[in-house]
Amino acid sequence: MILETAEFVVTDGPAFEAAVREARPLFQASPGCLGLSLHRVIEDPARYRLLVRWERLEDHTEGFRGSEAFGRWRALVSPFFAAAPVVTHSEEVVS
Numbered sequence: 001m002i003l004e005t006a007e008f009v010v011t012d013g014p015a016f017e018a019a020v021r022e023a024r025p026l027f028q029a030s031p032g033c034l035g036l037s038l039h040r041v042i043e044d045p046a047r048y049r050l051l052v053r054w055e056r057l058e059d060h061t062e063g064f065r066g067s068e069a070f071g072r073w074r075a076l077v078s079p080f081f082a083a084a085p086v087v088t089h090s091e092e093v094v095s
Helices: 013-028 057-064 068-080
Strands: 002-009 033-040 047-054 086-090
Touching: 002 057, 013 033, 013 047, 013 068, 047 057, 057 086
Parallel strands: none
Antiparallel strands: 002 047, 002 086, 033 047
């Protein structure tokens, strides 16, 4: 399993949260998506982390990012970006 971590700094937290809720089905319908959650950083409430679990890296980088759903996702959330998001991928090495 691959964990995508996308960090966002946003201009309107409640509107961003609503947009992510609306976009959730876009991820859930994407092949290889195992689920997602959105977290607000307590020390910096304008900062959020979206955690998406993927079966394989390519399910995100090729499948989702190359899909029409990705364009709809970006259209929903990008109006609230105060800065460009930072996206990384990780895999569990110790549990």
